Amino acid sequence: MILGRTEELARLDRLLADARAGGGGALVIRGEAGIGKSALLDRIAASARDMSVLRGVGIESEIEVPFAGLHLLFHPYVDRVEALPGPQAAALRTAFGLTAAGAGERFLVGAATLSLLSELAGDRPLVCIVDDAQWFDRASADALLFAARRLRREPVAMFFAVRDEAGRFTAPSLEVLALSALDRASAGSLLDQRAKVLAPATRARIVAEAGGNPLAILEFAAALTDRRASGRPWSTPVEPLPVTEQVQEAFRSRIGDLPEATQRLLVLAAADDTAELAVVVRAGERLGLSAADLEPAESARLVQLTAESISFRHPLIRSAAYRGAARGWLVAAHRALAETLDGDASADRRAWHRAAATTGPDEAVAAELEGVARRAAQRGGSAAVAAALDRAATLSSDPGRKARRLVGAARAAYDAGWLDRAAVFSAAGVDLATDRSTRAEAAWIQAQVAYERDSPAAAAALMVRGAAPIVASHPEQAVSILTDAVGCAKDACAPDVIRESADLLGTVALETGSPLRPVVAGMIGLRNLLDGSTKDAVAGMRAMVTAVRCGQITGFVERVLAGYLALIVGDDEAATEELEALAADTRRQGALGWLPYAQEPLAVSLLLRGRFRDAETVVAEALDVSTDLGQDTQTTILTAIPAWLAAIAGDAVACEAMAGRTLRAASRHPTNAALATWALGLLDLGRGRFDAASRHLDAVCAGPARHDFPLRAVPDQVEAAVRGGDSARAARFLPELRVWAEHVGRPHAAALVRRCDALCAVGGEAEAHYDAALALLSDAGRPYDHARTALLFGEWLRRQRRRSEAHTHLAAALSGFESLGAEAWAARARSELTALGDRPVARPHDRDPLARLTPQERQVVLLAAAGLSNRDIAARLFLSPRTIGYHLYRAYPKLGVTRRTELADLAARATP
Numbered sequence: 038m039i040l041g042r043t044e045e046l047a048r049l050d051r052l053l054a055d056a057r058a059g060g061g062g063a064l065v066i067r068g069e070a071g072i073g074k075s076a077l078l079d080r081i082a083a084s085a086r087d088m089s090v091l092r093g094v095g096i097e098s099e100i101e102v103p104f105a106g107l108h109l110l111f112h113p114y115v116d117r118v119e120a121l122p123g124p125q126a127a128a129l130r131t132a133f134g135l136t137a138a139g140a141g142e143r144f145l146v147g148a149a150t151l152s153l154l155s156e157l158a159g160d161r162p163l164v165c166i167v168d169d170a171q172w173f174d175r176a177s178a179d180a181l182l183f184a185a186r187r188l189r190r191e192p193v194a195m196f197f198a199v200r201d202e203a204g205r206f207t208a209p210s211l212e213v214l215a216l217s218a219l220d221r222a223s224a225g226s227l228l229d230q231r232a233k234v235l236a237p238a239t240r241a242r243i244v245a246e247a248g249g250n251p252l253a254i255l256e257f258a259a260a261l262t263d264r265r266a267s268g269r270p271w272s273t274p275v276e277p278l279p280v281t282e283q284v285q286e287a288f289r290s291r292i293g294d295l296p297e298a299t300q301r302l303l304v305l306a307a308a309d310d311t312a313e314l315a316v317v318v319r320a321g322e323r324l325g326l327s328a329a330d331l332e333p334a335e336s337a338r339l340v341q342l343t344a345e346s347i348s349f350r351h352p353l354i355r356s357a358a359y360r361g362a363a364r365g366w367l368v369a370a371h372r373a374l375a376e377t378l379d380g381d382a383s384a385d386r387r388a389w390h391r392a393a394a395t396t397g398p399d400e401a402v403a404a405e406l407e408g409v410a411r412r413a414a415q416r417g418g419s420a421a422v423a424a425a426l427d428r429a430a431t432l433s434s435d436p437g438r439k440a441r442r443l444v445g446a447a448r449a450a451y452d453a454g455w456l457d458r459a460a461v462f463s464a465a466g467v468d469l470a471t472d473r474s475t476r477a478e479a480a481w482i483q484a485q486v487a488y489e490r491d492s493p494a495a496a497a498a499l500m501v502r503g504a505a506p507i508v509a510s511h512p513e514q515a516v517s518i519l520t521d522a523v524g525c526a527k528d529a530c531a532p533d534v535i536r537e538s539a540d541l542l543g544t545v546a547l548e549t550g551s552p553l554r555p556v557v558a559g560m561i562g563l564r565n566l567l568d569g570s571t572k573d574a575v576a577g578m579r580a581m582v583t584a585v586r587c588g589q590i591t592g593f594v595e596r597v598l599a600g601y602l603a604l605i606v607g608d609d610e611a612a613t614e615e616l617e618a619l620a621a622d623t624r625r626q627g628a629l630g631w632l633p634y635a636q637e638p639l640a641v642s643l644l645l646r647g648r649f650r651d652a653e654t655v656v657a658e659a660l661d662v663s664t665d666l667g668q669d670t671q672t673t674i675l676t677a678i679p680a681w682l683a684a685i686a687g688d689a690v691a692c693e694a695m696a697g698r699t700l701r702a703a704s705r706h707p708t709n710a711a712l713a714t715w716a717l718g719l720l721d722l723g724r725g726r727f728d729a730a731s732r733h734l735d736a737v738c739a740g741p742a743r744h745d746f747p748l749r750a751v752p753d754q755v756e757a758a759v760r761g762g763d764s765a766r767a768a769r770f771l772p773e774l775r776v777w778a779e780h781v782g783r784p785h786a787a788a789l790v791r792r793c794d795a796l797c798a799v800g801g802e803a804e805a806h807y808d809a810a811l812a813l814l815s816d817a818g819r820p821y822d823h824a825r826t827a828l829l830f831g832e833w834l835r836r837q838r839r840r841s842e843a844h845t846h847l848a849a850a851l852s853g854f855e856s857l858g859a860e861a862w863a864a865r866a867r868s869e870l871t872a873l874g875d876r877p878v879a880r881p882h883d884r885d886p887l888a889r890l891t892p893q894e895r896q897v898v899l900l901a902a903a904g905l906s907n908r909d910i911a912a913r914l915f916l917s918p919r920t921i922g923y924h925l926y927r928a929y930p931k932l933g934v935t936r937r938t939e940l941a942d943l944a945a946r947a948t949p
Contacts, residue, residue, distance in 0.1 A: 039076055041223030048214055049081055052194045056162045057088070061188030063195035065170075065208050068216030070353050071252025071284055074198035077216075078166050081196055085164040089157060092165075095172030097352070098309050100205075101425065102385060103418020104132040104146070106177035110167070111153060118149075120156050122912035125149035128627060132176070132416050143176060143417055143453075144666075145627020147183025148915040154184055154193050155917035162192035169352060170197040171206040175420030175453060182208050186665050187916060190923040209667065218249025227251055232258040246283065252351065256287045259338070288357035291337060298330040300358070301366060306340070306347050307359035308370040308393070309386065312378075314347045320373040368394050385409045389428075398434035406432070407442070410449070422449035423458060430465075440470035444479045451482055454630075454667070460486045474511050477503045481518050484525075489670050492705040494529035497522045501537055512545045516553045517592070523560045524598045530707040530741030532567045539564035555584035556595055559602055566605070566744050571780045578602040586615055593619070593631060600638040604645065604746045607781035610818070612642040620655075624913055633659040633671045640678045641712075641746065647821030649857050650888060650895065653682055657892035658914070673702050677712040684719040685821075687861030692720050711742035715750045722753055723861035727761035738770040748777055755793040756829070767797055785822060788813035792826050795833070803833055824853030828866055835869060844873055851877060858888055886943055889931040897924040901937060902944035 039046065052062050066074050082090055093110035111118075111133075118129050128145040130136045157163050170178065185195045185208070199206045219227065224244050228235070231254070235243075247253035292300060301324060306317050318328045331347070334340045339358075341348050349355040359367070375390035388405040395402050406429035413421035426446035433439035447462035459482055466479040480503025488496035500522035508515045519538045526534035542557045562577020584590045585599035596619045603612035616639035623632050636659035643652035656678045663671040680695035696713035703710035718733030734754035737747050751774040758767035771793055778786035788810040795806035807830040814823040831846035847869050854863035867877045887895050900910045907921040914921070929935060932943055 039073070039080055040227050041219040042073065042077065042216075045077065045214060045216065046080065049077065049196070050084065052196075053081070053085060053088070053164065056164065056192050056194035059162075059190065059192045061158075061191035061193040061195075063185035063188060063197070063208075063211050065211050065213045066196060066198045066216065067201055067213050069201045069250065071250045071256075071351070072216045072218070073251045074216060075168055076251070078168055078196060078198055081164060081166060088162045088164050089160060090164045090166065091157070093167050093173075095167070095169035096311055097169075097172045097355075098311050098386075100172050100174050101389065101421050102174055103176040103413045103416050103421040104134075104174065104180070106167075106173035107146075107150065107180055108133045108177075110165070110177075110181075114153070114157060117153060117156055121149055121152045122908060124625065124627060125152055125912060128417070129153070132180075132418075134416060142627035142629070143179055143419065144183060144629030144915065146176070146417060147180040148627065148629070148912070150180040151184035151187055151915075151917050152911065154188075155191055155919055158192045158919075163194070165193065165195040167196065168198045170199045173206065174418070175205070176416075176418040178206055179454075182211070183665075186210055187920070189916075190920045191917055210665065219251060219254075220249065224249050224251075224254055228254050228258060231255055250284070252353070253284045253287075256284055285353055285357045285360075288339070288354050289361045291339065292334075292354075292358055292361065295333050295337065295339075296330065298326050299333045300362075301370070302326050302330050303334055303340070303358040304362045304366050305370045305373065307349070307355045307362075308367065309374050309390065310349065310355055311386070312347075312374065314342065314345055316374070316377055317347055320370070320377040323373040323376060324369060368396065385412065388425075392428050392432060395432060399432050400434050400438070403429040403432040403438070403442070410445070414449075419449045419453035420455065422446070423453060423455065423462070427458075427462065436469050437471060437475075440466045440472070440475055440479075443469065444475050444482070447479060447482045451485060456486050456489060460490075473507045474514060477507045477511070477514060477518060479503075481521070484522075488525060489668075492529060493525040494531045494534070494705075497525035497529060497531055497534045497538070500525065501534060501541070505541060508541055508545055512547055513551070513553060516542065516545055516547070516556060517594075520556055520560060520598065521594050523563060524594060524601075527563065527598075527601065527745065528706065528708050530745075535560075535567060536564050552584065552589045555581045556590060559599070563602070563605075571776055575606050575780045578606050579608075582606070582608065582611055582615070586611060593623075593628075593635075597634060597638060600635075600642065601746075604638065604642055605744075607777070607783040607786045609642050609646050609785075613639065613646065616642060624915075629662060629915055630666055630668070633663040633668060633675065637671070637675055637678070640675075644678060644681060645746065645749065647819055647857060649682055649685060649821070649859065650885075650892075652678065654892040654896045656682075658896065661893075662915075673699060674706055674709045677709040677716065680713050681716040681719070684716040684723065685857075685859045685861060687720075687723060687864065689720055689724075692716055707740070708742045708745055708747070711737050711740050711745075711747040711750075714740075715747055715753070718750065718753060718757065720861070722757050722760075723865065725760075727757050730757035731761055731763070731766060735766070735769075738773075743770075743773070748774065749789070752789045752793050755796055759796045764797065767793075771797070784813040785817045785819045788817065788819075788822060788826065792822075792829065796829065807833065820853050821857055821859065824850045824857070824859070824866075825862065827853065828862065828869070831866075832869055835873060840873055844870065844875065847873070848875075848877075856885060886932050890928055894924050894928045894931075897921055898928050898932070898940055899944055901925060902940035904941075 052064055055062055066077060068074055082092065091110055093106055095106055099105040118126050124145060125148055129149045132146050154163060154165065167173065167181065188195065197208065221244060224247060228240060228243055243254065243257045247257055292303060302317065302321050305320050321327065331342060335342050339350060339354050341350060371390045371394035375387050375394060378387045378390065388409050391402045392406055406425045410422045410425035413425060423446045426442045426449060430439045430442035430446060433442060443462050443466035447459045447466060450462055451459035463479040463482040467476055470476045470479060480499055484496040484499035484503065487499055500518050504515045504518040504522065519542050522538045523535055526538065539561045542560050545557060547553055558577040559581025562574045565577060566574035582599050582603045585596055596615065600612045600616040603615065616635055619635045620632060620639060623635055636655050640652045640656040640659065643655060656675055660672060660675050663675060676695045677699040680692050680699065683692035683695060696716050699709050699713035714733050715737045718730045718737065721730035721733060731754065734750055734757055737750040738754050751770045754770055755767045774793065775790050778790045791806045791810035791813065795803040795810065798806055807826065810826045811823065814826060827846040828850035831843045831850060834843035834846060847866055851863055851866035851870065854866055870877050887898065890898060897910055900913065907918040910921045911918040934940065934943065
C-alpha cells in the first residue's frame with residue numbers, strides 16, 4: 038500500500054485510462070532520491086495487467102553509451118523492427134549496433150521509436166516505464182522524448198521517473214508530476230509498519246530527520262535496528278544535511294561496518310553496474326578478493342545476488358559505495374575492470390575504465406577514446422561522441438591533438454543540441470589550437486551557437502573572423518564558412534558583413550571545375566545587389582541557383598541560400614521546386630532538426646506565388662517541429678509567415694499577435710520583421726486604413742531588408758499611398774521595383790510594375806497598364822496577383838461608370854480571392870459588386886473543399902490522395918500510422934467522402 042499519494046495515484050490512473058481509450062500521453066515523475074518514484078512505477082505496472090508493459094531503467098555506467106537505454110528497453114522486441122518503414126528500421130538497427138551502416142539522424146531514430154511503440158500497441162494498449170531516466174544516455178532519452186511528444190492518438194502511456202537534482206533529463210513540453218514529502222501522519226504510519234516498538238522521542242526524531250522521504254524513513258529504521266542488534270548506538274549526522282545526503286550517510290555507515298574486502302568488492306561493482314557477477318569476481322581476484330567476500334553485503338541487504346548478476350538494492354547504495362571510497366581504491370577498481378573486460382564487444386567500456394584509472398595525460402588511452410567516439414558517431418550518438426572526445430582531450434599530452442579533440446567535441450555537442458557545452462569546448466579549442474583550420478572550425482561552431490543565443494549578425498561577424506586566416510590555405514573550408522556568414526548577414530540585414538565576406542570570397546583560389554565556384558558567384562552577386570549593380574547581381578545569383586538545381590552543389594546551407602537567392606531574382610518557381618526537393622531529402626535522411634530551416638523559405642516562396650493554403654500547411658509543420666525541438670529562434674522567425682497569411686485572410690487578431698511576436702525580436706531578425714510589418718500594412722490596406730498602411734509599408738520599403746524579397750511590398754505601398762491621396766509618396770519606391778523587374782525579366786515582376794503604373798496614371802492611361810498587367814499574369818500562375826489586379830481594374834472601371842466591364846473584373850477578383858481564402862480582399866470585392874447592384878454571397882469553400890481542413894489534415898489528405906499508405910505518410914511526417922488514420926477520420930466528413938479512392942479527385946480539383 039502506498040501511503041499519502043492519493044492525488045498522485047489518481048493522475049497515474051487517468052493516464053492509463055486514456056491509453057486504454059486510445060489517447061496516449063506521457064508524464065514525468067520528478068522528485069528527490071527515495072521520495073517514492075520507483076514505488077509509483079511498481080504500482081503502475083501492477084495496475085496495467087491488461088496492457089503490454091515495457092520497462093527500462095537508466096544505468097549510470099552506460100550514460101555515455103549511445104542508445105544503450107533504448108536497446109535495453111526494446112531488446113525483447115527487436116524482431117518487430119522489421120515491421121517499420123525501411124529508413125526507420127535501418128536507423129534502429131544501426132543505433133542498436135545490429136548493422137554497421139552509416140550514422141542515422143537522431144530524429145529518424147526518434148521517429149522509429151514512435152513507430153515501434155505504435156506497432157507494439159497494435160496488440161493491446163501499451164505502458165512504457167523508465168526509471169532513473171536521468172541516467173539514460175542522451176541519444177536514448179532524445180528518441181523517447183521525441184516519441185512522447187507525438188503520442189497524440191496512440192494507446193500508449195509513458196512514464197519517466199527522474200531525480201530532482203539531475204539536470205541531464207529535461208522534458209520541457211511534457212507534463213510533470215512533482216512528488217513532495219509525505220505528510221507527518223503518512224510518514225509516521227510508514228515508520229510504524231517497519232519499526233513497531235519505538236520510544237516516542239525516537240519515533241519523532243526519525244520522522245523529523247527523514248523529512249517525509251520514504252526511503253529515509255525505512256533506512257533510518259533499518260539502521261536503528263542493526264545498531265541495536267549489535268549493541269551500538271545509532272545516530273544521524275550532527276550537522277543538518279539534505280535528506281538524500283543523510284540517506285547516503287546512513288548507507289556509508291552501513292558499508293563502513295563491512296569487512297574491507299567486502300567494501301572493495303562493492304567499489305568494483307559500483308564502478309560498472311552493468312558488469313556480470315563473473316566479471317566483478319574476476320576483477321576482484323586481480324585485487325586478491327574472492328566471491329565469498331560478497332556475502333556480508335548480501336546479508337546486510339545492500340546488494341542482491343543471483344547466479345549471474347549483482348545489483349544494488351537502491352542506486353544511493355551504489356553512489357555511497359563509490360563516492361565514499363578512497364581514490365586509490367577507485368583507480369585500482371577501474372584498472373582491474375579494464376584488464377578483465379576483453380573482446381571487441383567490450384571495447385568502449387574497457388576504454389572508459391582505462392580513462393577512469395588514468396591520473397595524468399596518456400595518449401594511448403586518449404586514442405582509445407577517439408575510437409569510442411568514432412563508433413558512437415557511426416551509431417548516431419552525438420552526445421556520446423562529445424563526451425568521449427572531451428575526456429580524450431583531458432588525457433591528451435600534445436596540444437594540437439587536444440585542440441582537435443576539443444573542437445570535435447564541440448561539433449558533436451552542437452549536433453546533440455548541447456549549446457552550452459559546444460560553446461565551452463570550442464572556446465577552449467580556439468585558445469589551444471595552432472592549426473588555422475582547427476581554429477576556423479572552432480570559430481564556426483562558436484558562430485553557430487551565437488546564431489541561436491545572440492543574433493545572426495553576431496554569428497556572421499564571428500564566421501568572417503574565423504574564415505579570414507584560411508582563405509589561402511584552406512579555400513574550400515573558407516568558402517563554406519563564408520557562405521554561411523553571408524546567409525546569416527543577409528538575414529541580419531548586415532550589408533558591411535556581406536561585403537566583407539564577398540571580398541574575401543573574391544580572393545579564394547578554387548581549382549578549375551570546383552563546384553564551389555557558382556557559390557562564390559552567388560555571394561558576390563548578393564554584394565553587387567547591395568552596391569546597385571543589379572544586372573551583375575542577378576547573373577551571379579542565377580549562376581548559383583542553376584548549379585544547385587543541376588545537383589552540382591549539395592550542401593544544406595548552400596541549397597537553402599540558393600532558394601532565397603531564387604526569390605531575390607524573382608524565380609519563385611525555381612525556389613519552390615528546389616526547396617521542396619530539399620525538404621524531401623531532409624525527410625528521407627531523417628534530419629528533422631533541419632526541416633524548419635528548409636520550410637521557412639519554402640513557405641515564403643509559396644506565399645509569394647499565391648499558394649496560401651500550401652504555405653499555411655508548410656509553415657504549420659515547421660512551427661510544430663521547431664517548437665517540439667526547442668528551436669526558439671526558428672520558432673520566432675517562422676511566426677512572421679502566418680502573420681502575413683492572417684492579414685490576407687482578414688484575421689486581425691491573429692495577424693497582430695503573431696506579427697507582434699516577430700517584431701519583439703526585430704533587431705535580431707530584421708528580414709522577418711520586415712515580413713511581419715508588411716503583414717500589418719496589408720491588414721490595414723484591406724481594412725481601408727490607408728495612412729496606417731502607408732506607415733507600415735514605407736517602413737518595409739525603406740528598411741534594411743529592401744533589397745531582399747520584401748521589395749515586393751512596393752505595389753502595396755503604392756496602392757496605400759494612392760488611395761490615401763499622396764501621389765508623391767506613391768512614387769517614392771517605384772524606381773527600385775522598376776529596376777528589379779527589368780533585370781529579373783519575369784512576367785509577374787513586370788506585371789507588378791504595370792499595376793503600379795496604372796495606380797499612378799492620370800486619366801485614361803491607367804487602362805492600358807491594367808490590361809498589360811493582366812495579360813502578363815494570365816499564364817504566370819499567380820492567382821493572388823491576378824485577383825488583386827482585377828480588383829483594382831474593376832474599381833477603376835466602376836469609377837469610370839463602365840459598369841459591365843467593372844462587373845466582369847470584380848467578379849473574377851471575387852472568385853479568385855474566395856478560392857485562395859483571401860477573405861480580406863474578397864470582402865472588398867463583394868463591397869464593390871454590391872455598389873454595382875449585385876448581392877454576392879460568401880462561398881469561400883465551394884471551389885476547394887480542402888479549405889475546410891486544418892493544415893495537418895490537408896497535408897495528410899494530399900499525401901493519401903497521391904497513393905501513399907498511412908505507414909508511408911507517417912514515415913514522411915514523423916508521426917505514427919494511427920495518428921495519420923485519426924487525421925483522415927476527421928477529414929472525411931469535412932470533405933463529404935467515405936472512401937480513400939475519392940480523395941484523388943478532390944485533390945485534383947483543389948486550389949493550389
